[in-house]
Amino acid sequence: MPDLNPEELRGSRTGVYVGTFNSETVEICNANVDSIQGYVLTGCQRAMFANRVSYTFDFKGPSYVVDTACSSSTYALVHAVADIRAGKCDAAIVAGACLDLLPATSLPFHRLNMLSPEGRCAAFDASGCGYVRSEAVVTVLLQRRRDCRRLYCTVRGAGTNSDGYKAQGITYPTGAIQRQLAQETFKEAHLRPQDVAYFEAHGTGTRAGDPEEVNAIAGLFCEGRTTPLLLGSVKSNMGHSEPASGLCSIAKVVVAMERGVIPGNLHYKTPAPEIPALSDGRIKVVDRNTPWQGGLVAVNSFGFGGANAHVILESQGGERPPPASYPAPRLVLASGRTEAAVVRLLKLAAAHPRDAELHALLDAVHARAIPRHTYRGYAVLNPKRNTPPVLEATEMEVTETRPVWFVFAGMGSQWSGMARTLMQLPIFAASIARLAAALRPLNFDLIYVLTEAPEVAFDNILNSAVSITAVQIALVDVLREAGVRPDGILGHSVGENAHLATTAVHESIASQRDSVTVLTTGTENRLYNFPITLV
Secondary structure, eight states, X not given: OOSSOHHHHTTSOEEEEEEOSOOHHHHHHTSSGGGOOTHHHHHHSTHHHHHHHHHHHTOOSOEEEEOOGGGHHHHHHHHHHHHHHTTSOSEEEEEEEEOOOOHHHHHHHHHTTOBOTTSSOOTTBTTOOOBOBOOEEEEEEEEOGGGOSSOOEEEEEEEEEEOOOOTTOTTSOOHHHHHHHHHHHHHHTTOOGGGEEEEEOOOOOOTTHHHHHHHHHHHHXXXXXXXXXXXXXXXXXXXXXXXGHHHHHHHHHHHHHHHTEEOOOSXXXXXXXXXXXXXXXXXXXXXXXXXXXXXXXXXXXXXTTSEEEEEEEEEOOSOOOOOOOOSSOEEEEEEESSHHHHHHHXXXXXXXXXXXXXXXXXXXXXXXXXXXXXXXXXXXXXXXXTEEEEEEEEEOOOOSOOOOEEEEOOTTOOOTTTTTTGGGXXXXXXXXXXXHHHHGGGTOOHHHHHHTOOGGGGGSHHHHHHHHHHXXXXXXXXXXXXXXXXXXXXXXGGGGOHHHHHHHHHHHHHTTOSEEEEEEEOTTSOEEEEEEEOO
């Protein structure tokens, strides 16, 4: 789910870094010479993969595409980390994209003997004989720790290098250079490779790639360890998404950190004989879902041209807060471009009715309107009573901001126990407590009248008038805390209370409006309109 409303970053120094290595859409659009048009460049040319994101959301930071073949998105991440640390941007959108649209694109990989005839990635297994191509579009947001709303993990180190020349040819990986990069990255981060709890390898399942990579890992990360190094590769689960694969690995690691479980590798039965560490106990392939307590993670990535990237991640650590005990039913709001998207968010909130972190995140994201989110919805959660949530979503025609009016009712709107349930709201209860303290010297027990007094007590007009006014003042305080600002106020009878008008005017001042309209009915049942200019 999203952590930020896009409007919060609009106009900011946010960089966009996209890892990819081709655009098959351009080839499709240009297949017929007679139908070629210039707009293909603005939509499908690779530079636009980053530039259109920056344009759409008005990001002012660096914006470019990185192409290092299968390590592209990891390279993009390393660039983004470096630019944030250097002060070139305040945040970064890092993305990787791979769509397999043309069958002919797979043919060169097949003829280079990279693809598995079995259509799977048997990473680290003796049967490994190539990989299967897959698709992915992955995006992550990088921020400084002090700026993030929700901390998933920390990038402790990131680096790149290149194999350079090798006698075996440009497509052959070099484990020694990958090991050198990892060693340099850990040294720069002032961390020890031996302290890594889990290693997410490139692990495509090729006969050349796996031995070069894992033997290098064993030589550096297993030295001085007392327990086996846990090893895995997301490609066994989803195939090789090539330029997007690095971010797929990172997504897997973040989910493992959140869930406390490392997903099991598929197709691993017999250790590859070219990798001794798999058989002698130094490395253990996570071949089944495995509980994990967090710690340091190393993520390795390399391209078939020799471009290597290495990233060190650290889990958040610490225990999550205990389940919330809401004093009253919890309202959750959501918006989206489709009804299904809204319902999915609301059901997520309902599935975790006591998760205050999740609900606060949803509140923050939807505190202001999100452009082009024409579907709106809400859920009312009542975990205290263990009742099913009330959930509704609908499409709305959002053409302009609708005015908000506070309408205050007059005599006759009171009843016995009228504030009993509302007192569960801390803001409401605090407001009533202040009013009760002010009335106490007059021997008026406001809390008793609002919560316990019998119906007959409201035959006394004093009890009725004071109760209505007190509830209205407290409700305005609740609305103010929720950020609701009135464009106008309508009051009748007791609803003309000056305290409410004054409160609403102050709300308008706080929201920097130029004026507020107050409507009230007088004793002769005429309507008075007082436009109050704020200076």
